[in-house]
Amino acid sequence: MSYFHFWLPAKAVRWLSASVFVFFMFGYSIVAAQSEWGIKTEKLPLADANQYYSVKLEASEGMYSVQWSTVGKLPAGLELNPDSGVLSGTPAKAGFYQIEIELVDYSDTTFRKTLDLYVLEPVIDKRSLPPAPPRPEKAKPEFGQREEGSTPSSREPEQAGSANLSELLDIVEELDEGDWVRVNLNFFQDVWAPSDLQPLNGAGPSSPAKIIQAWSSFAWDSNRGDLILYGGGHANSSGNDVYRWRGSTRQWERASLPSEISLLNGYYKVWMAEDGADAAPSSAHTYDNSVFLPIADRFLTFGGAGYNHGGKYMREDPDNPDGMSPTGPYMFNPGLAAPDKVGGTTGSHVKRGGSHPEIVGGEMWENRDANGHFPGSTSLPASFVNGATGYTEENGKDVVYVSARSGGTAMALYKYTVNDMDNPALDEWQKVGQYWNGGAGAGTGAYYPELDIFLRTASDKFTYWDLGNAGPGNRDYTFVPDDPSGQFNFGKLPAFGMDYDPVQKRFMLWGGGGTVWALQAPETVQPTGWTLVKQPSPNAPVPLDDVGTGILGKWKFIPNLNAFLTLQGHTLGNIWIYKPVGWVRPGNTVVDSDEDGMPDVYENQHGLDPLDPDDAQQDADGDGLSNLEEYQAGTDPTVADTQRPVISLLSPTEGATYTAGSQILLSAAVDADVNSTLTGVEFYADGVLLSQVTSEPYQYNWSDASAGDHQLTAVAVDPVDGNATSGSIGIEVRESTGSNEVILQNGVNGYSGTRDSYLSLWHGNLNFGSRAYLLNHPGHCADLLRFSVFADEGGPVPRGAQIESAVVSLYKYSSYDHQFGLHRVLRDWQETGVSWNNVSATEAWSQPGAKGVGSDILATPDAQASIGWSPGWVDFDVTAAVQAMANGDVNYGWKMDSLGGNSNTKRFYSREYADDPALRPKLIITYNMDEPPVPDPDPAPVVALTSPADGAVYDAGTDILLTATVDDDPNATVTGVEFYADGILLGQTAAVPYQYTWSGALEGTHQITAVVVDPVDGNATSESTGIEVRELANSYEVTLQNGVDGYSGTRDSYLSRWHGNLNFGSRINLLNHPSHCADLIRFSVFTDEGGPVPRGAQIESAVVSLYKYSSYDHRFGLYRVLRDWQETGVTWNNASATEAWSSPGAEGIGSDIISTPDAEASTDWSPGWVDFDVTEAVQAISNGDVNYGWKLGSISGNNNIKRFYSKEYDEAPALRPKLIITYR
Secondary structure, X not given: OOOEEEEEOHHHHHHHHHHOHHHHHOOEEEEEOOOOOOEOOOOOOOEEXXXXXXXXXXXXXXXXXXXXXXXXXXXXXXXXXXXXXXXXXOOOOOEEEEEEEEEEOOOOOEEEEEEEEEEEOOOOOHHHOOOOOOOOOOOOOOOOOOOOOOOOOOOOOOOOOOOOOHHHHHHHHHOXXXXXXXXXXXXXXXXXXXXXXXXXXXXXXXXXXXXXXXXXXEEEEOOOOEEEEOOOEOOOEOOOOEEEEEOOOOEEEEEEEOEOEEEEEOOOOEEEEOOOOOOOOOOEOOOEOEEEEOOOOEEEEOOOOEOOOOOOOEEEOOOOOOOEEEOOOEEEOHHHOOOOOEOOOOOOEOOOOOOOOOOOEOOOEEEOOHHHHOOOOOOOOOEEEEEEEEEEEEOOEEEEEEEEEEEOOEEEEEEEEOOOOOOHHHOEEEEEEEOOOOOOOOOOEEEEOOOOEEEEEEOOEEEEEEHHHOOOOOEOEEEOOEOOOOOOOHHHHHHOEEEEEOOOOEEEEEOOOOOEEEEEOOXXXXXXXXXXXXXXXXXXXXXXXXXXXXXXXXXXXXOOOOEEEEEEOOOOOEEEEEOOOOOOOHHHOOOOOOOOOOOHHHHHHOOOOOOOHHHHHOOOOOOOOOHHHHHHHOOOOOOOOOOOOEEEEEEOOOOOEEEOOOOEEEEEEEEOOOOOOOOEEEEEEOOEEEEEEOOOOEEEEEOOOOOEEEEEEEEEEOOOOOOEEOOOEEEEEEOOOOOEEEEEOOOOOOOOOEEEEEEEHHHOOOOOOOOOEEEEEOOOXXXXXXXXXXXHHOOOEOOOOEEEEEEEEEEEOOOOOEEEEEEEEOOOOOOOOOOOOEOOOOOEOOOOOOOOEOOOXXXXXXXXXXXXXXXXXXXXXXXXXXXXXXXXXXXXXEXXXXXXXXXXXXEEEOOOOOOOHHHOOEEEEEEEOOOOOOOOOOOOOEEEEEEOOOOEEEEOOOOEEEEEEEEOOOOOOOOEEEEEEOOEEEEEEOOOOEEEEEOOOOOEEEEEEEEEEOOOOOOEEOOOEEEEEEOOOOOEEEEEOOOOOOOOOEEEEEEEHHHOOOOOOOOOEXXXXXXXXXXXXXXXXXXXXXXXXXXXXXXXXXXXXXXXXXXXOEEEEEEEEOOOOOOOOOOOOEXXXXXXXXXXXXXXXXXXXXXXXXXXXXXXXXXXXEEEEOHHHXXXXXXXXXXXXXXXXXXXXXXXXXXXXXXXXXXXXXXXXXXXXEEO
16 A cells, blocks of 8 residues: 655644544555644753763653654664653764654654754763872961962852962963963862752753853953853753852862752743742853953853753743743852852752752842843844853943844844943943844854954854944954965864954964964954964873864953963863963063062972962072072072083184184073073183173174184083083184274164064064064064175175174064074065065065075074073174175075074064164174275265363363264265374274273373274364363272171161061061062261271262162162161161161151152162162261161062162172272
8 A cells, every 4th residue: 555645734733633544544644744743852962972871852742652763873872762752872973963853643643853962072081181280389377267269168258359370370381382281170070069959950960061061151250260150051951050160279169059940931941940030040051151240240141042942041921921031141249159059049959859958048140131121122132042252341341242143043243231230220232233244153252352343253254243333234244264274174163262362462263172273353354364373283281172062152361361271071171271372471570479589480380388488598409509599590499400501602603714803703502501500601712711701692702813723612600510611613813904894784874774574474474574673483483684785785895805704683672582593595585575475575485484495595594693581682693604695695684593492472673673773683794805995986074073172171080081973974984983192092983972981091181083984985083172181189999898808887677567576687688668678778988987988088989789689670769867776676667676766667757767869770670780879978978967878768660579688698798788989
C-alpha cells in the first residue's frame, strides 16, 4: 500500500484526529506543521565530550502514546529512547550538531523540529595546567586584624576603591611582552553553591558550570580589582548565583547564593526568582552584556536568553493578557557580596535540603525596570539576545552603548545613561544607531572614544556606528580590515572576544590559543584603512584553543593592569592574563608600602615582605650585601653574587685603518652580569689603560692614537664576581696628511641633508617620515636613516676622500637598554613614501620591514652599539662603510635593527625634532685628501666676539667666558672657531654655540681675538677685545664631609610624622616625604665651632650636596633652622630631649625655620647628587648669624619617599653629605 504525505496546520490536525481512520484506510498519513502543538523543547542544553549527558525531550501537554526518533544519525555516543524521549549517552567528539527530531503521536501524526546541540571540548584535568605563579610569603596578621586582600565578613561591606593588585602587577611586569600567564590559585568549582542550595533545572539541580559554558560574559570591577560572573539561562542553568575572582588574592569566591525559582508562565516557560522580579533576576545567557559601572559602583547586566524561555527578563503584570511584561536591566552591588547570603531577600534561598535559617538575604540586586518606567518607548531594545556592549563616561555619568535587537534579529545601537543611582525613573535610553548593513548573530563590542564610534563583530565582518551622527536613523557601516599576514579566519570572527585598549588606542581580539590580533583604526571615521595585525607568537604556556560557545564577553582590557584578561574552562574557571606588546605599568609609579627603599614589586618577586621595613637590612643569601643593597644593585637577594660577567668589543672592527689625530670609537657590551655588581669597563691599547667608563653605554673616543699597529681590549670590572677581559682587536693608525671634520646634523651650519623614518609592522602601509621621533621594537619597528655626505649628493665631503673616522649618533630619549646594529640599505627609499611594506609609493621591499638580506639590506651590520636604561646617545662607528661610499658604493643610508636586549619600544629623536635641534641624528666625519679640495669661491665667513666686553676687569683665578658668532657661511663649510689671547691659541670649539672658558689667566692686560676656521672659503679673524686681570688674595677650598681629611663635624637626622617621638640620628639614611618626613643637617664650619673656616671670611661659594640613592624626581628647599637641636635627641615633635619644636616637624615659620629657603634644587628620577648653593647663607653665618644648619623640605614633585645617605653611611664615605666652601 502506498502512502501519501501532506502538511496541515496543527489545529487542523487536532480537529481531524477523531476521524483520522478515514485517512489511514486510504493510505494517507499526516505531518503537522511546527507550532505550539507537537515538540515543545526549543533548545538543548550544552554537552561535554566524554561526559555523560541526558536530557528529556518534551511534547505538548495533552499528547500521549508518542514515539520519538531522529531523521539521520545522532552524534557518536548518544541515543534517543523512543518511548521516554530521553536523549542520553556520552558524546565522543566535540562539535556543533543539528539534530532533526521526529515525534509521532497515537494518531500517527508526525511532528519534526531541528535542535542545535553544542558538544564542547572535554573538561581538562587541572593537573595538566601550567602552574600559576605562587604568592609571595607575607607576615601573618596580628590577632584581630584581617589579612590584606582577604574577603570581608558579611558584616563588613567592602568599599569601592579598595583594589590592591600589586601582586598581579608584579607578575605582569615579569612577563615578556606578548606572553600569557595563568594566575588563579584555586578553581571555579571549588566555590560553587552546594547542590542542595541550587534550584532545579529539570530533574536535577542546576550546575554553575553552565554560567561560564552557556554564551557568557563577565565584568571587571575596576574599583576592587575583581572579575564578576553571573549568567546561566535558557535550557542550561536556572541558578542566579554570582561569583567573583579577586585580583588581590587571586582566588575564586562565591558572591551570593542562588534564589529559589517559581514558574511565572507555563505556556512560555518563563521563570523568575521566588521573591519576585524586583528582588533578583532570573538566570540568563549574558553574551557580551555584562558591564561594570565604576561611578555607580555596580555590576550591570542586560541579560539575554532568560530561563527558560530564551527571551528578556520578565515580571508579573496582571494587566497584561499573558500576566507578565518585560523588565530589567539589573544592577548588583559588589559591596554587599557575601558567600553565604542569598542575592535577594531573606527566605528566598533554596530549601530543598533543609530550611537553613542561617541564610539571610543580602538584597544585593536592584531592578532598574526600564519597560516599567518607560512603557511603549521606541528607544528600548526588543531583545538582548546576542547583545554587545561598550562602556564610557560622559559628564561624570556611567554610559553604556549596547547593540541589541530592535525587532526580529536586526541589531540596532542604544545608549543607556545612569543619571541618578537612587532613581531608576531618571535613567535615559536613546536609540543612536539603526540596523542597515551589519550582521545579526553573536559577537562582541567596544566603544572607541577617540573616533567616537561603537564597533562590534557579527558574522564574518566588523560593524561600526559613527556616534557623531547619533540618532534613530544613524546607519551602521561594515568593513573587512586588511590582514597583512593573510592568516585571520574571518569565518570564526563571531567566536572571538574583542575589547579596546585605551593606552595603545587599538582593539585587541582573541579567539582561543595563544594568538592575539590587534585591530588598528584609521585616523578618521571610515570603512577603509583598518588593519588587523597578528601579534608576536608567545613563548610561555598559553590558553587552550577551545572557545566553547564563543569568547564573547570573556576577554577584557583591565585598566588596573594595562593588560588583557580572559576566563576559560567552565568547571576550572582559569584566569589568563595577556601582556600586550608596548606594555607600560599603570601610572608608571613605584609602590613601596613599608618605605624601606625596596619597591613592593621587588619584595614580592624575591619572597620578602613588602610590609616589613626591617627586612631591608637583612642578608637573605649571606653574601655580605643587605637586601636593600641587592635591590640598589639590581641583584637577586636570594642568590649569592658570584657569577663572572662576559664582555666583548663591538667597535672598532678587526683590521680597521685610521689616521693619526682622528677619533677612534671604542665600544663594548657586557653580558651575564646577573647580579649587577659590575662597576665599569676599562679600555686598553697595547696593555696601557686608556679610560674607564662606569655606566652604559660603555664606549670611549680615543683621539691621540699614535701611528702604527695597536691591539685593543676591554675589561669588565666586577669587584664581587671577578674581572673579565674581551678578545683583542687589531687596528692600524696611519700618519695624517691634514684632516677636516664635518658635522652632518640638520640645522647645524645650514646642513639639511638628513632623511629618516621608521617602519611599523602594526601599520604596514603607513609612512612616518614626518614624525619628530623614531620607534624601534624587536620584530615590529625598525628605523631608516640617511645623510647626504658627498659633494655630488649635496654634502660637504669630496668623493674619494680618505675617511679617518665616521660616527653615526642617535639620541634615545626613552628608557630601556638594548643592543642595535646598523645595516647598510641596498634599496633607494623615499622619506615621504617608505613604509613597512614599501620602499616608496611605487615599489615594495623584497621582504616587508626591509628584511631582505642581500636585497634590502646587508647581512652583516656596519656597526653595533649598546645603550643603557637611561636616555642618551647611541654611537655607531661606520668609518669603513663611509669609506666604501667615498670609494664609489651607493649611499642609501642604514637600517637600525635590534640585536638583543629589552623588548619594549625604544624612542629616538628624528631630524624633525624641534625643541632641541642638538639632539637630532648626526654623522660626524673626519677626512683628508691627498690633494686639498678646490676652494669654494664664496667669501670667507665673518666672526665677531660677543664676550667678554671691551675693557672688562676680572680677578685673577676667575673663569672668563669667551663667546663668538659666525655669519655669512652659506655653504656650511665652517669647521670651528679658535680663541686666542695675545696671539696664543687658548682653545677651539667645533659647534654652535662657539664658546670657551678661559681658566688661569695671568695678571695684566690681554687682547682677545677669535678666528673662524673655514678650509673651503678661508679663515677670518674678529676684531680684538681688551681686558684686565687683577691680582686677587689667595682663595681656599675646604670640603666638609665626615671622614675627609679628619673632618667629623657633620650632624644629621630625619624627622618622621609616623614616629613622632623616635630619633633617627644614628641611621645610615635620611628619608624625605612631602608631608611625613623631613631632614636636618648641620656642619661645623667656622673655627669657633670646630671647623676650618675663620669667622668673618669672604665666602666665594658654598654648596651643600646630598646623595639621593633612591628613585623619584623632586624639587627641594634648604631652610635655615632657627632652633638648636641635638642629633641624638631630635624627633618630629622635639628639637631636643627637653625642648619641643614650636610646631611639630620643625614647621614653625619664624620660630623653627626661616620662611624662604636659602637654596632650592631639583633632582631627576635616577639616583645622584642634589646640590644647593648656600653661598649667601654661609656668608651671613660668617658675619655672625647662628649656625643651626638646615631643614631639607619638599617644594614639589613625586610624592613617594626619597632616600639620601647620611653621615653614618660606611659603604661609600664619599657619598655622605658634604659642604664645599671656597673662601678668602
